[in-house]
């Protein structure tokens with residue numbers, strides 16, 4: 001075979017100078033690229049949809065804005081909607097929609113299944129997790145065992161685990177009272193959320209609230225993993241390669257990763273112990289997600305292994321920590337930054353918590369009208385997940401927005417279609433002055449209708465599995481901190497420290513941001 005191949009190729013190339021071969025290859029590549037571009041602009045099923053031509057021609061446009069400019073495409077997409085309308089082509093393959101009424105058509109229940117787009121599933125570098133499962137049925141099988149664990153009922157049952165950590169947070173805040181020493185609420189809240197999610201899911205708190213400085217390395221580690229999300233997307237083989245590199249090389253490339261690797265090792269050991277004896281702890285309070293996985297008939301056999309469990313655990317920690325901490329940090333800033341909001345919230349909490357030392361049960365806090373409005377407005381103004389969430393329908397979807405260039409009103413099947421929570425929450429026709437923090441917009445009678453457009457946890461089969469846990473943390477922490485402490489914002493500016501300027505799936509403020517810092521009086 002080899003001799004035959006040599007005989008065919010050799011005479012063909014013999015006598016050709018190297019430059020001629022390179023020029024021929026380049027010419028072939030150029031002709032191929034031009035043909036692809038012409039196809040994408042003319043005959044491609046998405047050719048009729050509006051949007052910048054450069055985005056339709058090549059994904060390098062997205063690469064430029066998300067990889068080279070660090071998570072900037074989402075913000076540009078918002079501006080592109082002003083220019084091109086509610087449905088736009090943002091890459092050769094993907095459409096983005098800004099019409100809030102389309103949300104429930106895209107993020108649907110199991111009776112109208114959607115797949116995830118592999119390109120966006122690759123962002124987190126955990127291919128065997130349910131978050132990154134592409135096909136609807138694979139996702140269902142992997143997520144099913146945990147649905148019960150994170151249900152509203154389970155959260156109520158485990159309320160004590162959460163409030164215990166809120167009490168610990170308050171004790172730590174107390175240490176700063178009257179000292180004149182600034183307290184980083186950003187790291188304090190992040191410590192709370194990592195302790196809660198680790199205790200809730202793995203029955204083993206990471207003890208970040210016990211650390212003198214609130215273990216900032218946890219948040220920094222999760223942040224640094226998330227900053228790599230676009231690299232993972234464009235080079236999906238990279239996370240697997242990193243896992244196989246010697247530790248010292250990985251540490252050189254990303255010093256924050258040491259915490260994560262150590263934590264993954266701890267987690268693997270804990271999982272292995274449970275795998276060796278899944279019946280252990282069954283009668284105690286120490287049930288973990290791994291017990292659920294191992295004893296659930298729903299989890300496919302192929303997924304009952306250490307790699308799968310570790311990836312699920314890693315996602316829960318990452319998703320559970322930064323998102324909830326972001327809400328607490330941002331919302332607390334806006335409460336303190338708006339004297340009337342603070343006064344009204346304190347008034348409501350004084351009635352609900354006559355003895356500030358006693359935190360009412362969660363269901364009572366959830367019935368407080370103003371606290372609920374503040375929390376919803378916090379989600380609206382600065383949602384914890386701002387990246388566009390792409391879904392694929394195997395059937396064509398009718399679009400309600402006719403455009404001169406897309407007269408068929410049908411989105412072709414198998415097209416990645418995305419919407420973004422940030423775009424939706426900042427729609428001025430629904431939320432006038434969208435950048436203003438105004439809980440009152442959710443108080444007047446039309447508010448119930450307005451609330452359905454606030455979708456911080458997304459919708460449909462792939463909505464946030466941890467939303468009941470997150471809501472519980474947020475209600476308890478805000479109620480306790482606002483009722484018990486007089487705090488004053490310290491050297492924190494909205495533009496520099498709070499407002500979001502990067503989309504790394506979760507939102508991030510400027511590089512100079514130190515988060516919310518306060519003095520406790």
Ligand code: HEM
Nearest residue numbers: 131319320323324384385389456457458462464465466470
């Ligand atoms: C304010 C807090 C939170 C916000 C705003 C939030 C937001 C979201 C959103 C928008 C999604 C959908 C992502 C997608 O479609 O790709 C999601 C998924 C997810 N969230 Fe959350 N989340 C929060 C808290 C939590 C917590 C506390 C946990 C952990 C217990 C968690 C675990 C997850 C997981 C595992 C998924 C993947 C669900 C799936 O693919 O089926 N989240 N979250």
